[in-house]
Amino acid sequence: MPETNIPEPLRVGVVGLGFAGETHLKNYLLQPGVEAVALAGKEEDKLRLLGETYRVPNLYGNWEDLVARDDLDIVSVCTPNHLHAPIAIAALESGKHVLCEKPLARSGAEAESIATAARNARRVLQVAFNHRERGDVRVLKHYIENGDLGRVYHVKASWMRRRGIPGMGTWFTSKEMAGGGPLIDLGVHVLDLALYLLGEPEVYTVSAATYAELGPAGRGGRTELSDLAKIPVGTAYEVEDLATAFMRLEGGATLLLEASWAVHGSAGDDFGLTLYGTEGGAEVRVRNYNWEDTLRIFTDVAGVPAEVSPQLTRGEGHLAVVRDFLNTVRNGDPYGEHGQEGLVRARLIDACYASALEGREVSLSDQTEEQAV
Template sequence: MTSAAPEGAPRRLRAGVIGLGWAGQQHVAAYAADPTVELVALSAMEEHLLEQFGEEHQVPGRYQDWKQMLAEAELDVVSIATPTFLHEPMAIHALEAGVNVITEKPMAQSGEAAARMVEAARGAGRVLDVSFNHRRRGDVTALKDVVDSGVLGPLYYAKTGWVRRQGIPGLGTWFTKAGSAGGGAMMDIGIHMLDMTLHLMGEPAVTAVSASTHAEFGPRGRGGSGFGISQVEEGTPFEVEDLATAFLRLDGGATMLLESSWAQWIPHDLCYVALYGAEGGATIEWGGPDGPTITVWTEVAGIPAELRPAVGADGNHAAAVADFLQKVRSGDVAAHDGSQALRRARVIDACYASAEAGAEVAVAQ
């Protein structure tokens, strides 16, 4: 049940969620737990999910038609947790209806589509946000504090990646179709690591990329996982990459190596970020045999030192939704129009263009 607002508090924001897969369920739970929000509407094609989560959280509005929900539910905010190719039309429709929007990542299937979403947000005077939940991890927050403290000095190099032993999501579904997903491993999980690393480095602009993509597992029907499977479409070809690597040039001269794979002959799944500064280096990683780790290497009074920063709790989707709601309440719409996520989308576009051309490509600014 949606919690009651504290007495004397401002009017609760009326919230809705489109899409009730795993990610959508996280948004539902976040809204339902927030006493400043009234969760009033859900939309999904699956009737059983509408009934299940509608009953669990006593949500009065339940719609299979998302346009009908936006027309009738009088929403202030909406979460869009649907296949990537639907983000653009749904977000633009909601923004033009006067609703503030948060979408799941990736923002859209292309930079052009993402740019149209930003234009719609600016035209409507509404907030557009993208849920990059992994930057809300406790170790990422701890490392951000280290970077901001100046312990590492100016950062000049980073390595980052998310690699899986076997984990192609929804093999044979929209996840592996170029038109609906926009790309494969780089678009799906590589963008998380790109976002996280640029966030840690202080948002330097990416000026150029040199990338390569491979599809060695998916075309043979190998490397799949149960995650993300909805309804497999028989005969659907594997149209995206299952591994991508990229070398990124950053404004100011720093560089980054980015890798992502859904399937690869490696010992185990692994996510990592390594930062190298003039005064120290630091790494975070999870998925390895030792569990999540964060380590900083520097000098203290001229003595080599290894630091283990304290790590708080993970924020995940709930923190992403809370940040979105804070942006809506701030009234500073111009600062929250989706531009940062658009820059991520343009980097991914450049990665795919580089891989196709076999040459370095400049990133559209």
């Protein structure tokens, strides 16, 4: 049942000035019926620059001052992960709708508290899983929904970087602030893609391992070898640099997940998925964020194996995420269970870290029961 008193234009506040914050801001301004009213972030020069560039009249150094405004309809949360829950909950409890960057939170428990706040406040909560809106993923989603792969029984999902630790010594490499390393940062995207493409199957068990071999030695950052000496000695690196997980899904399917910020693998940034189905297969392989020629469909033509390379577009990314979120705010069910997919991903990532720590397979039903105790 759509809410009847949706104001126009919708008044938006964005918290965070990094890639995520600017991307949200830009994409709101490309939509009709939206006014960017407030922006918050710690970097004073960047705050002023973005404020001028995007004509945002109210600028704040702290998120609390932005969320305290009583004239905002929407808050976008684009901060380090440890601030997702406090900002999202405060915004929801004061009646704003929330678009939160991935991951929804550092843990399943935190994600649950955000989803509960959305339910109690009857406000929309969505998580920005922008890679669903890539051109290759859109084509593959339609192909799978058409039944052309048959029953998909095994998926490999990975995001690997040769030397791509973001912000060595910043919030990204702090366990407390980020909640984890490449698994929660990059793995969450490809885990999301796999579950989304498979139609949200339940995950029964997880067996995972994590490694921290290069990061703690100051290796694997986005720095040239000659710059390594410039990384401060003792820079905290508290998270994994490689994670791998094997998941058993309902219906007998399996999912192999791998995520790394730094490994001795092929150079650059490489993410994608491989899907094996009873009637066909598919592979998305994205090298350094390219979008052309990234999808292969494996099928039989006249009884012989064939590969199809569909003609692709770049896709819309955050533009579609923001548009879909605004549509839900305007027309969605205020009594709906919002943010559930973000919550499911957070619980699965918890299970991966628990499995890696304990060195054993973890059942998702046990995990949920333990959290409920």
